[in-house]
Amino acid sequence: DEPVSDSHFATLQHAREWGFKIPPYIQQCHTIEEIMQFASHWEQQRHQLPFDIDGIVIKVDSFARQKILGFTAKSPRWAIAYKFKTERVTTRLLSIDYQVGRTGAITPVANLEPVQLGGTIVKRASLHNAEQMELLDIRLGDYVFVEKGGEIIPKVVGVDLTKRSDEVKPLVFITHCPECGTRLVKPEGEARHFCPNDEGCPPQIKGKLEHFVSRKAMDIAGAEATIDLLYNAGLVKTPADFYYLKKNQLTGLVRFGEKSADNLLTSIEQSKNNDLHRVIYAIGIRYVGETTARHLAGYFGSMDNLMKASREELLQVEEVGEKIADSIIEYFKNPAHREMIARMKEAGVNMQKLSSPSLQSEKLKGMTIVISGTFEKFSRDELKKLIEAHGGKNGSAVSSATSFLLAGKNIGPAKLEKAKKLGIKIISEDEFIHMIE
Ligand SMILES: [Zn+2]
Incomplete structure (x- = not known):
C-alpha cells in the first residue's frame, strides 16, 4: 500500500520495470525552459509518433504537492494541457457526399484533392451542416482551408477566395435523403437537416438497432457486429425482432456458426431481465439519455405508466423539461412504437422497475x-x-x-x-x- 516514491515520474519508471506498458515519451523537467524545450521538440516531432497528438500534459511531479493542490470541480490543479498550434493546409474541394446518421441528421462531407496534413494524407473533411457551408460560401472547385483540430476528423474552415475561378457556382444543399429519397426537414433552431423517415431509412433503422444493443442500453453482447447481417437478411427490423430470432435463422446465415448463434441468443435472453431504465434508454426516444431514463423509471415504475403519462406528469420528473416531455409524448403516440413495446413485453422483456437498493459494494462486479x-x-x-x-x-x-x-x-x-x-x-x-x- 505504500507508494514506491513521492515522484510521479519515478513511480512510472517502477511500473515499467514491473512489466507495465509505459510510453517512453515522458520527461522529468526541473525548469520552465526544460518544459518549453520538451513542448517544442514534440510539436515538431509529433508526426514521427505512431499515433496522433494535439499537445502535451504538464504535471506536478510530487504526489505530496499534488495532494496539497487538489482539484477544482472539473480538473486537477496539478496538471495542465499544452495544446500545439493547429495545422492548416489548402486544397481543392472536388465533391460533396451527404451522410445520414443514426438520428437522421445529414452531415455533408467534403471529398478533397489528397493533401498532406498532420502526418497523414487527408482526402475527406467534415463540412458540418448547411448553415456552416452557407456561412463559408463554399463552392465546388474552390480551394479550401483544412484544419485538423483536437478531433480526429479534419474540417473545412474556410475558402481561399483569392484562388476562386469564375466558373464555380454556389452550392445547393440536397433536398432529399440520399438513402431513402424522403424530403429533408430542417427543424427550427437546428443547424442541421434531418431525414424525417425514421421508420424506413436504412441507416436510421440500423443506428437504432445499434443503440438498442449497446452496452449502456440493453447490453446484448456480440449483437452490434451482426446488425448489418441481420438487417440485410430481413431478420431484424425493429428492436423487438431480436426477441423472436430462432437459432436456425441465424445458423442459416453466412459466417454464422452454431456457437455464435448460441452466444447471441443467450445474451438476448439475458437482456430480458434488464431493469426498466435500460429499456427506456434503449428504445431511443429523442433527448432521453441514460440519466433521464433512470429518473423516468424511478418516477413511473413501469413502462405502462410512462406510456400513459400526461405532459404535466412528465414535467414533474427530475431533469425533464418541455422539450423532453414533448418528445416522449410524440414517441408513444406512434402506433409502431407501441406495437414494438407490446411485442417486447410479450417476449418476456422486463418492463417494471426492479426495486434494487443502491449499490452496496462491487464484490460481484463483472459476474x-x-x-x-x-x-x-x-x-x-x-x-x-x-x-x-x-x-x-x-x-x-x-x-x-x-x-x-x-x-x-x-x-x-x-x-x-x-x-x-x-x-x-x-x-x-x-x-x-x-x-x-
Ligand atoms: Zn432517409
Whole structure:
C-alpha cells in the first residue's frame, strides 16, 4: 500500500520495470525552459509518433504537492494541457457526399484533392451542416482551408477566395435523403437537416438497432457486429425482432456458426431481465439519455405508466423539461412504437422497475449469476436484488457466460446438468452470503 516514491515520474519508471506498458515519451523537467524545450521538440516531432497528438500534459511531479493542490470541480490543479498550434493546409474541394446518421441528421462531407496534413494524407473533411457551408460560401472547385483540430476528423474552415475561378457556382444543399429519397426537414433552431423517415431509412433503422444493443442500453453482447447481417437478411427490423430470432435463422446465415448463434441468443435472453431504465434508454426516444431514463423509471415504475403519462406528469420528473416531455409524448403516440413495446413485453422483456437498493459494494462486479431452487434465508427476488446491490448481473439461463449458479433446494435438474457440463461453479446460499459480506 505504500507508494514506491513521492515522484510521479519515478513511480512510472517502477511500473515499467514491473512489466507495465509505459510510453517512453515522458520527461522529468526541473525548469520552465526544460518544459518549453520538451513542448517544442514534440510539436515538431509529433508526426514521427505512431499515433496522433494535439499537445502535451504538464504535471506536478510530487504526489505530496499534488495532494496539497487538489482539484477544482472539473480538473486537477496539478496538471495542465499544452495544446500545439493547429495545422492548416489548402486544397481543392472536388465533391460533396451527404451522410445520414443514426438520428437522421445529414452531415455533408467534403471529398478533397489528397493533401498532406498532420502526418497523414487527408482526402475527406467534415463540412458540418448547411448553415456552416452557407456561412463559408463554399463552392465546388474552390480551394479550401483544412484544419485538423483536437478531433480526429479534419474540417473545412474556410475558402481561399483569392484562388476562386469564375466558373464555380454556389452550392445547393440536397433536398432529399440520399438513402431513402424522403424530403429533408430542417427543424427550427437546428443547424442541421434531418431525414424525417425514421421508420424506413436504412441507416436510421440500423443506428437504432445499434443503440438498442449497446452496452449502456440493453447490453446484448456480440449483437452490434451482426446488425448489418441481420438487417440485410430481413431478420431484424425493429428492436423487438431480436426477441423472436430462432437459432436456425441465424445458423442459416453466412459466417454464422452454431456457437455464435448460441452466444447471441443467450445474451438476448439475458437482456430480458434488464431493469426498466435500460429499456427506456434503449428504445431511443429523442433527448432521453441514460440519466433521464433512470429518473423516468424511478418516477413511473413501469413502462405502462410512462406510456400513459400526461405532459404535466412528465414535467414533474427530475431533469425533464418541455422539450423532453414533448418528445416522449410524440414517441408513444406512434402506433409502431407501441406495437414494438407490446411485442417486447410479450417476449418476456422486463418492463417494471426492479426495486434494487443502491449499490452496496462491487464484490460481484463483472459476474453474471443464475439463481435456481428455493432458499432458506432469502427469497429469490431478494437474492436477485442482493446480486445487483453488489454490482453483479442476474442471468436467466446457464451458459458459458455464467459466473456461477446459486443453487437452493429442489434445483431444476436441467440447470444443474448444464452447469456441470459447462464446468460452472455451483454455490449454496451460505457461500453466497459469505461472498458479499
Ligand atoms: Zn432517409
